[in-house]
Amino acid sequence: MFRHLADGLISMATIHDLQTPALLLDPQALDANIAAMALALPGERLRPHVKAHKCTAIAARQRAAGHSRFCCATIREMEGMAAAGLGEDLLLANEVLDASRLGALDARVTVAVDSEETINAAVRGGVGEVLIDVNVGLPRCGCPPARAGALADAARRKGLGVRGVMGYEGHAVGVAARAEREQACSESMALLMKAHAEVGGELISAGGTGTYDCNTWASEIQAGSYVLMDTAYAALALPFAQAFWVLATVISLGDGFAVADCGLKALGMDHGNPTIEGARIWFCSDEHITFAPEKPVAIGDHIRVLPAHVDPTVAYHESFHLVAGDQVIDTWPVDLRGW
Numbered sequence: 345m346f347r348h349l350a351d352g353l354i355s356m357a358t359i360h361d362l363q364t365p366a367l368l369l370d371p372q373a374l375d376a377n378i379a380a381m382a383l384a385l386p387g388e389r390l391r392p393h394v395k396a397h398k399c400t401a402i403a404a405r406q407r408a409a410g411h412s413r414f415c416c417a418t419i420r421e422m423e424g425m426a427a428a429g430l431g432e433d434l435l436l437a438n439e440v441l442d443a444s445r446l447g448a449l450d451a452r453v454t455v456a457v458d459s460e461e462t463i464n465a466a467v468r469g470g471v472g473e474v475l476i477d478v479n480v481g482l483p484r485c486g487c488p489p490a491r492a493g494a495l496a497d498a499a500r501r502k503g504l505g506v507r508g509v510m511g512y513e514g515h516a517v518g519v520a521a522r523a524e525r526e527q528a529c530s531e532s533m534a535l536l537m538k539a540h541a542e543v544g545g546e547l548i549s550a551g552g553t554g555t556y557d558c559n560t561w562a563s564e565i566q567a568g569s570y571v572l573m574d575t576a577y578a579a580l581a582l583p584f585a586q587a588f589w590v591l592a593t594v595i596s597l598g599d600g601f602a603v604a605d606c607g608l609k610a611l612g613m614d615h616g617n618p619t620i621e622g623a624r625i626w627f628c629s630d631e632h633i634t635f636a637p638e639k640p641v642a643i644g645d646h647i648r649v650l651p652a653h654v655d656p657t658v659a660y661h662e663s664f665h666l667v668a669g670d671q672v673i674d675t676w677p678v679d680l681r682g683w
């Protein structure tokens with residue numbers, strides 16, 4: 345990445361040339377996270393979830409590490425992955441009532457279903473394959489385990505291929521104490537295995553970053569956050585490093601506090617306040633973060649803001665700026681944003 349100087353010369357862009365707030369990415373940490381996960385869950389044992397990074401350049405690196413199957417949360421993510429040539433086996437791990445855009449994709453498409461309505465939508469939309477989504481304890485999507493077999497029968501009667509089951513133990517992945525996390529995961533997977541016995545099929549799709557090494561029941565793990573990480577997952581002492589952060593600029597100083605230009609519109613806040621090393625966060629508002637630094641800061645200083653939740657943070661930004669120290673070496677679009 346270069347910037348043009350007034351005298352016609354060019355020089356490497358640095359983080360100080362960026363408009364803030366800006367999403368920065370450490371490619372070495374990213375590659376180390378991808379490699380560590382590929383070692384633990386090689387090839388098809390991992391179905392990386394793209395919802396955390398929403399970036400086909402990152403998905404291509406996961407593909408290069410051996411994972412050919414991907415998981416998406418939105419139709420837009422499915423479309424973007426197919427257009428990027430990453431559509432060997434895409435799972436929309438989410439329910440949709442209009443699957444027509446999915447049926448039009450040049451990709452192998454599987455969609456999660458948990459009702460007659462979503463089965464009918466898959467048929468109408470021209471999607472050929474489904475997973476029966478089972479509620480394994482997270483009150484979100486998924487049918488009751490006892491209903492999974494009947495839904496699979498209904499889907500097959502309507503000509504759909506049923507590849508197996510899915511059940512996301514999202515209430516377990518973030519549990520801090522490992523023994524409790526394992527217990528919650530094990531209880532969830534007992535429900536999923538019961539459903540799978542009724543449904544059949546080769547896929548048992550479940551899991552996330554927090555359960556990637558304790559969910560031994562699933563045939564494939566749907567982890568996504570591990571590539572970038574966040575401070576909530578950092579508390580679990582997993583072998584993945586923080587690979588991204590938001591760069592902000594100090595824009596105002598007060599009595600015992602400083603203010604930077606990174607607020608709620610640049611940060612996913614549902615897992616709590618972000619972290620600034622060497623500072624205590626007071627609060628975030630729309631465009632601002634107010635914090636008490638241990639050492640004095642000056643107006644114009646750049647600071648690192650470490651988000652507590654990666655997925656919604658990334659969704660606020662248009663691109664990742666890849667950095668080596670202060671140098672900006674590349675920019676990757678967050679091209680799977682939108683719906």
Ligand SMILES: Cc1ncc(COP(=O)(O)O)c(C=O)c1O
Pocket residue numbers: 393395396437512514517551552553554566567568569570
């Ligand atoms: C259905 C589903 N599977 C997998 C994941 C990935 O979880 P993680 O962020 O723990 O990697 C998510 C994340 O919310 C999800 O919704």
